[in-house]
Amino acid sequence: MTGEYRPTVALFYCQNIPQSSEDHRRVLEKKYGQSMRLFPIPCSGRLEPIHLLRALEEFAEAAYVVTCPEGACRYLEGNRRAMKRVQRTQDIISSIGLEKERVGIIIESSEAPEPLGQLAERLLERALKLAPSPVLKGAMTTKEHPSP
Amino acid sequence: MPAKYVIHTKPVAHRFEPITRSGIIAWEEGCLKCPVCVKRQCVYGVYDHRHLDARQMIDSIDNQCMNCLRCVQSCPKELIHKSLNPEYKAIGDAHWTPDIISRLWYQAETGKIPVSGAGYNGPFSGPGFDSMWTDMSEIVRPTRDGIHGREYISTAVDLGRTPRHLLFTRQGDLEGHTPNVLGIPMPILMRLPGFGSISNETVLGWNLAARRLGTLMAVPLELINSGQVEFSRWSIPVITSHESDPGRGLQGAPMVEIPWGEEWKDYRDELTSVEASPLICDKIVLEKGAEEKVLRAVDGGASMIHLEGSMGGRFVDDHSRYIKDGIRSIHLRLVEEGVRDEITLLASGGIAMAEQVAKSVICGADAVFVDFAILIALECRMCRRCTEGLSCPVEIKDAAASWVAERVVNLLGAWHNQLLEVMGAMGIRDARRLRGESGRAMFFEELDRETFSSMGEIQEGCELE
Numbered sequence: 001m002t003g004e005y006r007p008t009v010a011l012f013y014c015q016n017i018p019q020s021s022e023d024h025r026r027v028l029e030k031k032y033g034q035s036m037r038l039f040p041i042p043c044s045g046r047l048e049p050i051h052l053l054r055a056l057e058e059f060a061e062a063a064y065v066v067t068c069p070e071g072a073c074r075y076l077e078g079n080r081r082a083m084k085r086v087q088r089t090q091d092i093i094s095s096i097g098l099e100k101e102r103v104g105i106i107i108e109s110s111e112a113p114e115p116l117g118q119l120a121e122r123l124l125e126r127a128l129k130l131a132p133s134p135v136l137k138g139a140m141t142t143k144e145h146p147s148p
Numbered sequence: 149m150p151a152k153y154v155i156h157t158k159p160v161a162h163r164f165e166p167i168t169r170s171g172i173i174a175w176e177e178g179c180l181k182c183p184v185c186v187k188r189q190c191v192y193g194v195y196d197h198r199h200l201d202a203r204q205m206i207d208s209i210d211n212q213c214m215n216c217l218r219c220v221q222s223c224p225k226e227l228i229h230k231s232l233n234p235e236y237k238a239i240g241d242a243h244w245t246p247d248i249i250s251r252l253w254y255q256a257e258t259g260k261i262p263v264s265g266a267g268y269n270g271p272f273s274g275p276g277f278d279s280m281w282t283d284m285s286e287i288v289r290p291t292r293d294g295i296h297g298r299e300y301i302s303t304a305v306d307l308g309r310t311p312r313h314l315l316f317t318r319q320g321d322l323e324g325h326t327p328n329v330l331g332i333p334m335p336i337l338m339r340l341p342g343f344g345s346i347s348n349e350t351v352l353g354w355n356l357a358a359r360r361l362g363t364l365m366a367v368p369l370e371l372i373n374s375g376q377v378e379f380s381r382w383s384i385p386v387i388t389s390h391e392s393d394p395g396r397g398l399q400g401a402p403m404v405e406i407p408w409g410e411e412w413k414d415y416r417d418e419l420t421s422v423e424a425s426p427l428i429c430d431k432i433v434l435e436k437g438a439e440e441k442v443l444r445a446v447d448g449g450a451s452m453i454h455l456e457g458s459m460g461g462r463f464v465d466d467h468s469r470y471i472k473d474g475i476r477s478i479h480l481r482l483v484e485e486g487v488r489d490e491i492t493l494l495a496s497g498g499i500a501m502a503e504q505v506a507k508s509v510i511c512g513a514d515a516v517f518v519d520f521a522i523l524i525a526l527e528c529r530m531c532r533r534c535t536e537g538l539s540c541p542v543e544i545k546d547a548a549a550s551w552v553a554e555r556v557v558n559l560l561g562a563w564h565n566q567l568l569e570v571m572g573a574m575g576i577r578d579a580r581r582l583r584g585e586s587g588r589a590m591f592f593e594e595l596d597r598e599t600f601s602s603m604g605e606i607q608e609g610c611e612l613e
Contacts, residue, residue: 015234022238022531029538039205042234046173054202081177 007061007127010037011120012051014044014079016068017108019115028120036120044068045078049089052103056093056135062102062127066119069110079107101130153303153333154296155361155561157259160554164527164542165201166253167236168210169246172219173229186219186228195219240530243460248500249524252559256525259558261565276461276470277504279592280511286575295568303334303567303579305515307403307492308427309451330402330427332363334564335515335579336505337384338556339366339496341523342459343532345540353552354522355379360557366405366517372398384429390415403427405454408445429454429494434474435465442478446487455513457497459520461504471497472511479512479584488512488584502566512584518560525559526552 013020025038037060041047044067055063065086067079086105094100104126106119114122174187187195194212201208210233219228239246251262273279292298308329315323338358340351351371358365359382366384380399387406398404404419406412408430419428429452432441442453455478457471458464475495482488495508496517508516524530527542534540571577574588582588 026533026536026538030536040235042231043173045175046171048176050200051205054200055205058202081175084177 005128005132006035007130007132008035008037008059009124009127010039010055010060010063011066011123012039012041012044012047012063013066013116014068015040015042016074017066017116018113019117024116028117032120032124036124043073043075043078044082045073045075047082047085049085049092052086052089053092056098056102056133059136061130061133061136062104064103064123065105066116067105067107069108069113072110083107098135099130102133152296152300155557155564157558157561158554159258160256160551160558162253162257162527163547163551165204165206165208165211166250166527167239167529168233169236169250170215170230171207171210171233172213173231175227178225178227180225182224186222189222190219191216241460243498244500244520244524244530249530252500252521252524253527255562256555256559259561261562261569273592277472277507280472280507281590281592282503282506282510282570282574283588283590284573287573295565295572299572301568301571301577303564303571304331305335305579306331307452307515309490309492312490328427332515333361334363334560334567335509336560336563337364337366337494337515337517338522339517339519340368341519343535344523344528345534345544346523347545349549350526350545350547350552353547353549354556355382356549356553357556357560358382360553361560364403372401398426400424401426403429403452405429405431408432408441408450408453413448427452431456434463434471434497436463438474439478439481443481443485446482446485446491450491452492452494454494454496454517457495459498461498461500471495472507475508475513476511476586483584502563503570505563506567506570506582507589509579509582510585510589514583521559522556525555
């Protein structure tokens with residue numbers, strides 16, 4: 001990587017969306033390597049703001065959540081909870097001065113659900129528009145020069 | 149009597165949080181904010197110590213939860229749920245099941261025998277080794293002071309060709325060579341697993357473990373040549389290609405493994421003629437016709453035979469046949485031929501539990517090789533990502549050799565203890581006497597046949613009215 005900016009994206013996705021099996025995950029990992037960290041979750045309702053915040057704090061330029069279509073949640077209201085939680089996370093990060101766009105939610109449409117591979121491509125492009133995360137930069141320096 | 153063989157274990161922490169069988173799901177929305185929250189009443193305090201591991205995105209709550217279900221039962225709004233972890237169910241495969249894998253993790257971490265709680269809720273018979281029951285009729289009372297007490301149970305076994313009889317000169321000296329026999333303290337040898345994200349450090353760790361345990365570790369010859377020389381006394385170089393000079397590079401290894409076959413005959417002869425020649429183990433793949441191959445190998449002077457099954461504990465070419473049956477039929481055939489006592493039979497392929505070691509020995513193996521179990525001891529999840537060139541989720545290759553060694557010593561320490569328990573319960577005090585002792589075991593297929601064969605056979609597809 002010679003100066004080229006390659007953001008890392010944390011992608012949390014509901015395992016009930018199309019093409020989200022372990023095999024598909026492996027294909028994506030081979031394709032994107034370190035720039036995409038995939039976290040399959042049984043239900044997007046399992047996700048808490050802390051998951052997204054920790055991802056932003058530790059390694060990711062942006063963290064996105066992909067949920068199943070509205071009304072199609074296997075656990076009734078998991079995706080609705082996820083929506084609220086993503087909103088809350090956005091509030092939290094904007095209150096500390098980070099761009100809201102670093103966290104996002106993508107709700108699959110019930111008519112034409114988008115396969116995970118396409119979504120990943122699109123989200124990576126979206127993350128490219130973001131500036132390098134100031135949080136991560138701080139984390140890097142503290143790691144490189146541990147304070148006594 | 150030699151000193152007791154005891155494997156000293158001490159707990160070794162995992163590097164990554166293991167995948168738990170179930171997880172807590174607690175909705176925050178709808179919470180009544182009760183003054184007496186059940187979360188605060190958790191006797192293990194898991195809600196207080198809750199934190200998230202960002203590297204793995206794992207919530208510590210699931211690993212600390214002791215499944216008392218108290219919080220689930222007493223939340224007034226029923227906001228707390230406990231559910232099976234789909235990730236747990238997805239690990240491994242049909243042979244390396246999630247339960248087997250997580251128990252191997254537990255044993256490698258603690259060095260203790262896994263205890264499943266009161267009673268046994270599993271099935272009473274199953275395929276493979278599960279269709280075999282060991283006779284524990286000697287459990288008449290608890291041992292006076294446990295398996296490590298005064299009672300002496302030896303797990304040592306001998307490897308190598310034992311002569312039928314000894315010849316002495318008139319002066320009373322032994323005629324000819326003393327038989328070349330190698331003793332190992334337990335019927336377990338280690339070998340490099342077929343895949344895995346391993347490095348030289350990992351192999352070094354396994355070698356360290358072999359040295360500590362006094363057993364042997366089978367590794368490809370190339371690895372021994374590249375800097376593992378000091379462990380050659382505890383290693384079995386596995387030769388897969390013809391070397392120009394057979395004795396070279398063995399560095400005093402007590403035993404070597406070569407494939408069995410006509411094209412290897414000359415190579416074998418050359419190896420035997422080398423000064424201080426090692427024991428030679430012929431590897432025969434467990435497949436159709438393996439029985440005949442073994443007999444021909446014995447005729448050809450083989451002293452040790454390694455039967456290699458598939459990693460799923462079956463025949464390599466036939467998934468419906470288990471290594472248990474393979475070992476047993478070959479053992480019985482050798483007994484018929486009257487040569488069983490002369491040779492050593494080793495078996496490998498999918499040995500996943502301590503009981504399978506004992507059962508293999510009962511079926512007729514002298515000792516077994518463990519391969520993937522020593523990889524799972526290092527937290528391997530059998531996801532096979534490494535076979536596709538993807539990163540290892542538990543970064544095995546970065547583990548320090550000392551950690552690897554301790555985990556493996558813990559695992560095999562726990563297995564050794566279980567072997568002692570089983571042997572004690574069967575009333576057998578020497579692992580050499582356990583070999584082929586099928587009178588102390590019951591086989592489901594045989595019992596089934598004995599009990600029901602007189603009632604006629606049920607045709608395939610026949611429906612009972």
